[in-house]
Amino acid sequence: MSSEETPPAWAASVAQAEHDVQVAGELRGMGYFDACLVYSEQAAEKMTKALWMVRHGHAAPRTHAVGRLLAALEAPETVVSAGHRLTRRYFASRYPAMVSGPPCATTDAQEADAALADAEEVIAWVRTLLPAA
Amino acid sequence: MGTHAPAGSMSPPLQHQDPVIAEFMERLLPKVRQAFRPQVVVLFGSRVHGNGDEWSDLDVLVVSDQFLGHGVYERMWRFDAATDRPLDVHPLCVTPDEFRAQAEQPTIIQEALRTGIRII
Numbered sequence: 001m002s003s004e005e006t007p008p009a010w011a012a013s014v015a016q017a018e019h020d021v022q023v024a025g026e027l028r029g030m031g032y033f034d035a036c037l038v039y040s041e042q043a044a045e046k047m048t049k050a051l052w053m054v055r056h057g058h059a060a061p062r063t064h065a066v067g068r069l070l071a072a073l074e075a076p077e078t079v080v081s082a083g084h085r086l087t088r089r090y091f092a093s094r095y096p097a098m099v100s101g102p103p104c105a106t107t108d109a110q111e112a113d114a115a116l117a118d119a120e121e122v123i124a125w126v127r128t129l130l131p132a133a
Numbered sequence: 134m135g136t137h138a139p140a141g142s143m144s145p146p147l148q149h150q151d152p153v154i155a156e157f158m159e160r161l162l163p164k165v166r167q168a169f170r171p172q173v174v175v176l177f178g179s180r181v182h183g184n185g186d187e188w189s190d191l192d193v194l195v196v197s198d199q200f201l202g203h204g205v206y207e208r209m210w211r212f213d214a215a216t217d218r219p220l221d222v223h224p225l226c227v228t229p230d231e232f233r234a235q236a237e238q239p240t241i242i243q244e245a246l247r248t249g250i251r252i253i
């Protein structure tokens with residue numbers, strides 16, 4: 001494949017983000033609410049990092065702080081908050097403190113639905129700012 | 134870099150050059166005190182050790198009976214509501230009973246106590 005045919009790196013990140021949010025929805029449907037939180041955050045993180053690549057011409061910082069990335073990209077406050085909540089849930093579900101039980105036992109459908117909604121809000125905002133692939 | 138003391142005992146007043154820690158001490162800690170009347174607060178993680186970068190969060194253990202009856206996610210939302218949703222602070226909110234039980238086991242709470250700075 002020539003360099004002209006190589007898709008931009010940000011487009012791969014978008015494709016993976018769109019895949020991840022689909023997986024998050026499937027996991028929620030299967031009752032794996034904690035895993036839904038992880039994939040919801042990953043979808044928003046990859047989408048946000050795609051926009052970072054477009055805006056800055058280099059890879060985004062190695063961080064899961066989606067809200068901070070979105071704030072740096074001058075996202076609206078509601079979008080920043082959605083990204084921030086995704087990161088909160090991600091750490092609680094992926095790196096559990098186990099203080100009140102494992103995430104698989106403490107995460108409910110309501111939290112999973114909220115995570116999916118937050119991911120979709122971030123993705124929708126980013127999508128409006130990306131160039132055509 | 135500020136004064137460090139083992140988290141198992143109370144540290145002296147913390148004067149820290151890390152901007153996120155300074156912000157927490159000056160602006161957020163009073164809000165945490167008012168909202169949760171915590172028995173214990175410990176700062177821990179890479180920022181405390183001086184090896185974080187600009188994207189590192191400040192990890193904060195907050196022990197309060199105000200978290201009783203609230204799930205792990207609801208506790209985070211209560212923390213965010215009380216502190217104006219700091220993007221660079223990562224709270225770990227536990228009850229006194231959870232704190233006592235987890236401090237005896239190889240958990241993040243034990244690690245926070247072993248390596249962090251206790252400010253309350």
